[in-house]
Amino acid sequence: MSALQSPARGRAGGFADWIGAAAQRRRVVTEAFVDTFAAWGYEYLSTPLVEPLETVAAGVGGGLQTQLFRFMDADGSLLALVGERTVSVARVVSTQLQGVRPPLRLCYAGPVLFNRPPLGGRRREAMQAGCELIGHPGLSADAECIAVAAAALERAGVTGVQIDVGHADFVPSLLDSANLDAESRGRVADALRGRDLVAVEDALRGTDAGDAERELLLAFPTLRGGREILDTAGARISAPRPRRVLADLAELWDVLDRHGITASVHLDLGAVRDWDYYTGPTFELFSADLGFPLGAGGRYDRLLAAFGTDAPATGFVLHVDRCCDALLRGSGQDGKVEALRLGYSAGRAGEAPALAARLRQAGVAVALELEPTARHREEPVIEGMARLDDDGAVVWRYRGEEGRGVEALLAAHARGTL
Amino acid sequence: MSGGLRLALPGGALFEDACRLLSDAGVADIDASRFDRQLKIVTPTATVVKVRPTDVPVYVEMGACDAGIVGKDVLWESPRDCYELVDLRFGACRLVLAAPQGSPLAEGRFPQSLRAATKYPIAARRFFDSLGLAVELIKLHGSVELAPAMGLADCVVDITATGRTLIANHLVEVAEAGRATARLISNQASLKTRSEAVNQLAAALRRTVTAAAAPAAAP
Structure with a gap:
């Protein structure tokens, strides 16, 4: 039987093995994210891969529920593999961390799963890392989340990041202040949710929505820019609720400016996010190299109430695998660091483990040969390998910037001064 | 990535009209017959690919193309995460x-x-x-x-x-x-990271189809 026919070699569609440089990149990026979160005072927690379906359902919108892997517990109740982890953090906060004085800064990293149809090109398992800032209702908390997300991407080496900041209440407040009957309002909202701007136009045509609101709703994808677009939009709106949103975004912009990151921020009044879930500022992070957002977040003040704790909250998630894609496309290099292979003649086997330990202390990855390596004069030492020889020499070849440090250490060992 | 936006056009019934629209709108001067020999044409203003109609939303959602032209009937059956920007009116x-x-x-x-x-x-x-x-x-x-x-x-x-x-x-x-007509769709990230180019494309196509429809609509 050929390898292609062997039934035991298959892999489920939409899942991946991570090997070599890809595996290393994925781990390094995840660590860069979690290290950044820790540096900003976010405490790491780890939650299960499985949650009761009703717990998961409290978080994701109705549409996403159909994209969960679901199965039955021993007692017949329904379980799901988590499709995002904010809801698990919310559950922990509402149960085990109830007495803790706010604000709580929590972070996590772990896989999430989606039961999407395979063959669509979309992953069904993805690594996510994120932060939740719970118990503070103010814009300073929203700004901090945006700043942490930006810092994490920077630390992971993702460049050219664009941050789009919007507000979950802008479009709903416009819809409410527009002169729309309930049916038209519902049609416009559905169309916006479906990102179907042609249907938005159709739904608004023939209604007597206020001109300013209609114009703004139709100008949807172009309502983006710097702080100045708040004035442009403000000049056309008189209703208090959308004006309050604009004032919030102006204040948020100023806090982001104090964090020093407005150069990469766009205000996006047309941001369409899950309005039933988000309650305040929202944001998405993009790279020019990728067709999907690298991460997203926002204020979700209603979620914790679903678990019996009424607390404001804001947070974000970073998609580790998409960030890895962006890194790979941006640089085109795989960046894998190989361990130094340390060989030795039979006569010098005794000192090899100590030298390896010393090199590891200095931060060099060392794989010690398992047997003495015979020396053939005609055969050069290969790249990435060093060998302790009988005549006292240390022969080495080691590439890259770290190579110089390794060379110095090996030279010191050869002189007996290490 | 040189050559401006990456656009996906649907092969089949909509193809010639889609090429003509891009030319009329000044987006990319392409002759449909050039695609007889190749599937990808790079012009100074855009990179244009010809794919099966049902594959247009796939290319666009995955970010392999920034935008695409596709019949609404294809979008009904392909619930992919793209923005639908303009009703292009042809292919009704x-x-x-x-x-x-x-x-x-x-x-x-x-x-x-x-x-x-x-x-x-x-x-x-x-x-x-x-x-x-x-x-x-x-x-x-x-x-x-x-x-x-x-x-x-x-x-x-x-x-x-x-x-x-x-x-x-x-x-x-x-x-x-x-009822279905051809639509301009865009990738969600391209609409943000290349918003100027995508919005200009949408505006140019909208102007062209509106101008084309105007004489017929006039009394």
């Missing part, structure tokens, strides 16, 4: 429920149980749901109008532009289930 067709001449359904009486053959199961399901009808859908990949004649289904839900195919197969239209 209708999705209709049609039944054999003389059948109860053709006379407007809906039987208790119904089997419908269609290439558009998602749109057909939505249509029947909106009428509160429980219908057994049979997904076919072509020549749907044959199904009632061979007893495979009681009726069809299919696209028609002129109605000629229905008549030739002794089918009569019972109800309209949807």
Whole structure:
């Protein structure tokens, strides 16, 4: 039987093995994210891969529920593999961390799963890392989340990041202040949710929505820019609720400016996010190299109430695998660091483990040969390998910037001064 | 990435009109016949690829293309995460429920149980749901109008532009289930990271189709 026919070699569609440089990149990026979160005072927690379906359902919108892997517990109740982890953090906060004085800064990293149809090109398992800032209702908390997300991407080496900041209440407040009957309002909202701007136009045509609101709703994808677009939009709106949103975004912009990151921020009044879930500022992070957002977040003040704790909250998630894609496309290099292979003649086997330990202390990855390596004069030492020889020499070849440090250490060992 | 935006065009019935629209709008000067020999053409202003209509949303959602032109009927059946920006008005067709001449359904009486053959199961399901009808859908990949004649289904839900195919197969239209035209769609990230270029594309196409429609609409 050929390898292609062997039934035991298959892999489920939409899942991946991570090997070599890809595996290393994925781990390094995840660590860069979690290290950044820790540096900003976010405490790491780890939650299960499985949650009761009703717990998961409290978080994701109705549409996403159909994209969960679901199965039955021993007692017949329904379980799901988590499709995002904010809801698990919310559950922990509402149960085990109830007495803790706010604000709580929590972070996590772990896989999430989606039961999407395979063959669509979309992953069904993805690594996510994120932060939740719970118990503070103010814009300073929203700004901090945006700043942490930006810092994490920077630390992971993702460049050219664009941050789009919007507000979950802008479009709903416009819809409410527009002169729309309930049916038209519902049609416009559905169309916006479906990102179907042609249907938005159709739904608004023939209604007597206020001109300013209609114009703004139709100008949807172009309502983006710097702080100045708040004035442009403000000049056309008189209703208090959308004006309050604009004032919030102006204040948020100023806090982001104090964090020093407005150069990469766009205000996006047309941001369409899950309005039933988000309650305040929202944001998405993009790279020019990728067709999907690298991460997203926002204020979700209603979620914790679903678990019996009424607390404001804001947070974000970073998609580790998409960030890895962006890194790979941006640089085109795989960046894998190989361990130094340390060989030795039979006569010098005794000192090899100590030298390896010393090199590891200095931060060099060392794989010690398992047997003495015979020396053939005609055969050069290969790249990435060093060998302790009988005549006292240390022969080495080691590439890259770290190579110089390794060379110095090996030279010191050869002189007996290490 | 040089050469401006990456655009996906649908092969098939919409292809020549789509090429002409891009040329008329000054987006990219491309002649449809050039695609006889190659599937990808790079112009100074855009990189244009020709793919199967159903693959246009795939290229755009995955970010392999920034934007694409595709029939609304394809979007019904391909619930992918793209922005639908402009109704390009060409390629108009209708999705209709049609039944054999003389059948109860053709006379407007809906039987208790119904089997419908269609290439558009998602749109057909939505249509029947909106009428509160429980219908057994049979997904076919072509020549749907044959199904009632061979007893495979009681009726069809299919696209028609002129109605000629229905008549030739002794089918009569019972109800309209949807209307489709060509649409401009865009990748969600491209709309943000290349917003100026994508919005300019949308505006140029919108201007061109509006101008083309104006003389006909004038009294």
